[in-house]
Amino acid sequence: MCKEANKSYKLSSDNKSRKRNKHRRSGGFVGYKSPSPSKHGGAIVSSTPGTTRDRRECIGRIGGTMFQLVDTAGVDGERIGHLYGKLKNQMEREMIKQTLEAAKTSDLILLMFDAKVGVTADLSETARWLRKNSTNINSRVVILANKLEGDKWTHDDGTAATSVMEHLLEASRVGFGEPIPISAEHGEGLADIAIIVEEMIREKRERLGLVMTNDDYNVKKKRGDEAEKPLQLAILGRQNVGKSTLVNSLLKQDRVITGETPGLTRDSITVTWTWNNRPVRLCDTAGIRRATKRDRANDDIEDLAVADAMRSMKVADVAVMVLDARARMLQRQELAIADQVVKEGRALVVAANKMDLLGLDHTYSKEDYAQQVRQQ
Numbered sequence: 001m002c003k004e005a006n007k008s009y010k011l012s013s014d015n016k017s018r019k020r021n022k023h024r025r026s027g028g029f030v031g032y033k034s035p036s037p038s039k040h041g042g043a044i045v046s047s048t049p050g051t052t053r054d055r056r057e058c059i060g061r062i063g064g065t066m067f068q069l070v071d072t073a074g075v076d077g078e079r080i081g082h083l084y085g086k087l088k089n090q091m092e093r094e095m096i097k098q099t100l101e102a103a104k105t106s107d108l109i110l111l112m113f114d115a116k117v118g119v120t121a122d123l124s125e126t127a128r129w130l131r132k133n134s135t136n137i138n139s140r141v142v143i144l145a146n147k148l149e150g151d152k153w154t155h156d157d158g159t160a161a162t163s164v165m166e167h168l169l170e171a172s173r174v175g176f177g178e179p180i181p182i183s184a185e186h187g188e189g190l191a192d193i194a195i196i197v198e199e200m201i202r203e204k205r206e207r208l209g210l211v212m213t214n215d216d217y218n219v220k221k222k223r224g225d226e227a228e229k230p231l232q233l234a235i236l237g238r239q240n241v242g243k244s245t246l247v248n249s250l251l252k253q254d255r256v257i258t259g260e261t262p263g264l265t266r267d268s269i270t271v272t273w274t275w276n277n278r279p280v281r282l283c284d285t286a287g288i289r290r291a292t293k294r295d296r297a298n299d300d301i302e303d304l305a306v307a308d309a310m311r312s313m314k315v316a317d318v319a320v321m322v323l324d325a326r327a328r329m330l331q332r333q334e335l336a337i338a339d340q341v342v343k344e345g346r347a348l349v350v351a352a353n354k355m356d357l358l359g360l361d362h363t364y365s366k367e368d369y370a371q372q373v374r375q376q
């Protein structure tokens with residue numbers, strides 16, 4: 001069970017039942033709980049392309065095997081163009097940079113395409129891009145043919161099923177071996193991924209000379225649990241005040257996307273950070289606008305992002321509310337957020353950002369500003 005993202009990957013694979021014709025799935029039982037953000041706090045899922053912007057990590061589990069799972073923003077030819085400066089959208093560039101970082105640091109890259117649509121120029125270009133940029137010699141790319149629920153598509157009846165089989169054949173020529181047919185929405189075909197993950201974990205352990213069994217892991221985890229629990233720190237505030245920039249400064253790396261477009265962050269992104277030898281779970285969240293403004297915008301994704309931010313605040317030990325100091329005083333929305341934090345019994349820290357833009361001089365100092373905010 002993934003705690004932060006609440007994604008549940010319970011996969012149990014049955015290797016013996018892998019006898020299948022070319023694109024049939026294994027008979028292994030697969031249970032995949034698709035994230036339901038409004039209820040469970042998982043990654044925001046929407047049919048709108050480009051919903052995922054940041055790289056979101058959580059712990060996946062297959063049987064007793066644990067691994068780190070990273071969800072990334074989608075890649076296509078155009079977005080790759082933004083990375084190499086041919087196109088100039090800063091947000092797109094930030095998104096693809098995060099995806100590239102995930103690809104470079106992962107052992108297994110699952111490249112997913114819509115098997116009903118087939119191999120597009122975007123998929124071929126992404127495959128080329130991965131081949132060129134994958135710096136980890138031990139990493140492996142596996143193509144997932146998505147949206148193949150049920151078994152109808154395996155019957156060659158001269159109609160849509162035939163084209164799916166052709167798409168799979170085409171995908172096998174992309175250069176990463178045979179694609180694995182899955183249905184992410186229905187949780188089908190994931191046992192085949194489980195087999196690959198288990199294989200890769202075994203290989204990696206052997207390569208690194210690690211002989212830790214799952215029992216060892218559980219003992220270690222239990223000991224760790226008993227030792228020191230990381231402090232949960234949620235960074236909250238209105239849009240564009242600099243929450244993500246603050247997270248990156250603390251981590252000393254471009255871990256989350258930042259930029260001048262308000263509403264950039266969507267999913268809450270939790271990252272482990274060590275401060276003074278103490279583990280901290282640092283959580284960047286979406287900017288929170290007033291409900292009236294949100295109502296006017298009528299954007300479901302924003303509503304889900306705000307709900308995710310509030311959920312992150314509720315599980316935090318400390319909530320840091322970031323202000324844009326230029327406003328010189330707390331906004332009504334900020335008072336409402338602070339009120340919620342206190343009502344939830346979380347410790348509240350108020351951080352004034354963008355002090356460099358405040359125009360401080362002898363008539364108005366940092367202390368004057370702090371005094372003004374405190375009085376509110």
Ligand SMILES: Nc1nc2c(ncn2[C@@H]2O[C@H](COP(=O)(O)OP(=O)(O)OP(=O)(O)O)[C@@H](O)[C@H]2O)c(=O)[nH]1
Binds near residue numbers: 258262286356
């Ligand atoms: N001058 C100045 N600019 C800053 C500072 N902190 C952040 N910015 C800029 O403010 C803009 C917004 O920063 P983000 O960190 O993306 O803001 P955010 O609060 O995460 O925004 P959302 O995710 O949209 O809610 C970016 O263009 C940053 O470069 C600061 O201390 N000084």
Ligand SMILES: [Mg+2]
Binds near residue numbers: 245
């Ligand atoms: Mg942000």
